Amino acid sequence: MPIPSRHRGFLHPIPSEITPRAVYEERRALLRLMAAGAAGATLAAWAGREALAQAQQRPGRLAALPGAASAVAGAVTMEKHTSYQDASTYNNFYEFGTDKADPARNAHTLKPDPWSVEVEGLVKKPGKYAIEDLLRLSAQEERIYRLRCVEGWSMVIPWVGYSLAELIRRVEPLGSAKYVEFVTLADKARMPGVGSRVLDWPYVEGLRLDEALHPLALLAFGMYGEVLPNQNGAPVRLVVPWKYGFKSAKSIVKIRFTEKEPLTAWHKAAPREYGFYSNVNPQVDHPRWSQATERRIGEDGLFAKKRKTLMFNGYEAQVGQLYAGMDLRKFF
Numbered sequence: 001m002p003i004p005s006r007h008r009g010f011l012h013p014i015p016s017e018i019t020p021r022a023v024y025e026e027r028r029a030l031l032r033l034m035a036a037g038a039a040g041a042t043l044a045a046w047a048g049r050e051a052l053a054q055a056q057q058r059p060g061r062l063a064a065l066p067g068a069a070s071a072v073a074g075a076v077t078m079e080k081h082t083s084y085q086d087a088s089t090y091n092n093f094y095e096f097g098t099d100k101a102d103p104a105r106n107a108h109t110l111k112p113d114p115w116s117v118e119v120e121g122l123v124k125k126p127g128k129y130a131i132e133d134l135l136r137l138s139a140q141e142e143r144i145y146r147l148r149c150v151e152g153w154s155m156v157i158p159w160v161g162y163s164l165a166e167l168i169r170r171v172e173p174l175g176s177a178k179y180v181e182f183v184t185l186a187d188k189a190r191m192p193g194v195g196s197r198v199l200d201w202p203y204v205e206g207l208r209l210d211e212a213l214h215p216l217a218l219l220a221f222g223m224y225g226e227v228l229p230n231q232n233g234a235p236v237r238l239v240v241p242w243k244y245g246f247k248s249a250k251s252i253v254k255i256r257f258t259e260k261e262p263l264t265a266w267h268k269a270a271p272r273e274y275g276f277y278s279n280v281n282p283q284v285d286h287p288r289w290s291q292a293t294e295r296r297i298g299e300d301g302l303f304a305k306k307r308k309t310l311m312f313n314g315y316e317a318q319v320g321q322l323y324a325g326m327d328l329r330k331f332f
C-alpha cells in the first residue's frame with residue numbers, strides 16, 4: 001500500500017473502512033420495526049416511506065431555481081434521485097472539515113451573496129462577473145447526473161445550471177489556451193478547514209479546454225429546483241459527471257485559461273493517487289483500493305448490493321471520444 005511521499009498529512013480513508021451513517025441508521029430503524037410487528041407489514045411500511053421520500057423533491061428550504069429539462073445527450077438519467085437529505089449532509093468540502101458531516105454543520109458561515117467570478121488568462125474578454133449576471137448568462141437547465149466519488153460512493157442529483165461551454169464561448173479563448181483552471185474560495189475567517197494543512201489552499205481544479213467545452217460539463221447554480229446549499233458549493237460550482245467527484249470544484253471564484261496543465265490541489269497533495277484527468281474508470285484502481293464497484297448513497301442498507309462502476313461513470317458514449325488513443329493508465 002504505497003503512501004505518497006509528498007503527502008500533507010491526510011489520506012482519503014480506504015472506503016471499506018468507512019461505515020456510512022446511513023447504513024447503521026437504516027439497520028437500527030429496521031431492527032426497531034421488526035421488533036414492533038409482523039415482518040410483512042414492516043417491509044410494506046418501509047417501501048412506502050421510501051416512495052414518499054422520493055416524491056418530496058422540492059425541499060422548500062432555499063430560493064427556487066427552476067431549470068427546463070435539458071436536451072443535451074446523456075444529461076438526464078432516469079435513475080432514482082438521492083434524497084436531498086443525503087445529498088446535502090454527506091459531503092466532501094474540505095474547507096469546512098474532512099468529516100462527511102462537517103460541511104452541513106459548518107458551511108453556514110459561507111456568504112454566497114455578494115459573489116463574483118473572475119475570468120482571466122488567455123481569453124479575448126477577461127472580466128469579473130457578478131453572480132447575478134452569471135446566473136442569467138444562459139438558460140438554466142435541469143440535469144440529472146450521477147456523481148461518483150473517488151472514495152467509492154455515488155449519488156444521483158438533479159442539478160440546475162447550464163453548460164460551462166456557454167460561458168467559455170462568451171469570453172473567447174485565444175488559440176493558445178489549452179486548459180481551464182478553477183480556483184475556489186479560501187477564506188480562513190469563514191472556512192475552518194482552510195487553517196489546516198490537509199491541502200494547499202486554495203482548492204484548485206482543472207480541465208483540458210475540450211473537456212470544459214463538452215456539453216455535459218455543467219456550471220451549476222442549484223440542485224433539486226433550488227439554489228445550491230452552501231455545503232454543496234454555493235453559489236456556483238462545476239459538475240463533471242464522467243470524472244471523480246473532486247474534479248467538480250465548489251464555490252468557484254476564478255476561472256483561468258492557460259497554456260500549461262494546471263497543478264490541481266489533489267494532484268499536488270498526492271501525485272501518485274490523483275492524476276490530472278481522474279476519469280471514472282473501473283479498470284484503473286486507486287493505489288490503495290479498487291475502483292471496480294461503488295456504493296450508491298441511500299441504497300446502503302442491509303440488503304443493498306454494491307453496484308458495478310461504469311467506464312466514464314456511464315457517460316462513455318458521450319465523452320469517450322475525448323480520450324481516443326490515450327493510455328488511460330498513464331493519464332489517470
Ligand SMILES: Nc1nc2c(c(=O)[nH]1)N[C@H]1C(S)=C(S)[C@@H](COP(=O)(O)O)O[C@H]1N2
Nearest residue numbers: 091092093094149184203245246248249250
Ligand atoms: N472547493 C472544494 N470543492 C470540492 C471539494 C472540496 O473539498 N473543496 N470536494 C470534492 C469532492 S471530493 C466531491 S466528491 C464533490 C462532492 O460534491 P457534493 O457534496 O455536492 O456531492 O465535491 C468536490 N468539490
Ligand SMILES: [Mo]
Nearest residue numbers: 149150245246
Ligand atoms: Mo470525492
